[in-house]
Amino acid sequence: MNNSKIALVTGGSRGLGKNMALHLAQKGIDVVLTYNSRQDDALAVVAEIGQMGQKAVALQLNTGDVKSFDAFFESLKAVLNETFGADRFDFLVNNAGIGLHTPFAETTEDQFDQLMNIHFKGVFFLTQKALPLLNDGGRIINVSSGLARFSVPGASLYGALKGAVETLTRYQAKELGARGIAVNVVAPGAIETDFGGGQVRDNAQLNQWVAGVTALGRAGLPDDIGGVVAFLCTEDARWINAQRIEVSGGMNL
Secondary structure, eight states: OOSSSSEEEOOOOHHHHHHHHHHHTTTTTTTEESSSSHHHHHHHHHHHHTTTTTOEEEEETTOOGGGHHHHHHHHHHHHHHHHOOOEEEEHHHEEEOOOOOGGGGGOHHHHHHHOOOOIIIHHHHHHHHHHHGGGEEEEEEOEEEEEEEEGOOOHHHHHHHHHHHHHHHHHHHHHGGGTTTEEEEEEESSBBBBBBGGHHHHHHHHHHHHTTTTTTOOBOOTTHHHHHHHHHSSSTTTTTSOEEEESSHHHHO
């Protein structure tokens, strides 16, 4: 019988999601991670977690395609049973996302629909459909962005959808409290990953600007975020609920 708790991390094949998955494993938590297209990257993360002595599995999921969720959860049930000897999991981390940098005046309806499906509709219904498989006393962690608090031209759609996720988080905490499920939202600042074309990492001018508006004087790294998400899944964090935790080094204060 497997005594480890189990986390489901969407978008866990690279970037912040990968870092979250590794930090969860470091805390003795088994991981199911989803990937959209990069199976090789996802399997590499699974192997790395295996070397740490925890179990991990990768499942394909497009978080923007709500119609695919029922089939995904059937696959998840099978994997929980076969790999983990479990019928439920404990922690849901809604991390998957894509970036968009477009002025408000030029944002298209197609872009709106794509981002809304991934960042809000997908998060809403994936969490709803996960509820029967989520253990009482579990945790849900949604991922927002500093861009929901401060405004950077070109991020109106992304920032607005993250604002919706932050409001949803409070409602989820209120309505799921009877089951002992705590729900929080983590809001990274600008991080050096390949997200949004890797701009913060690869564009020296942008990186310098970020460092200049950040109290701790540098852009964020994936390692700055993953440990916070893992902490929220520990017993030490049991009384943190309905909170927005910005992890940005003090950006735009």
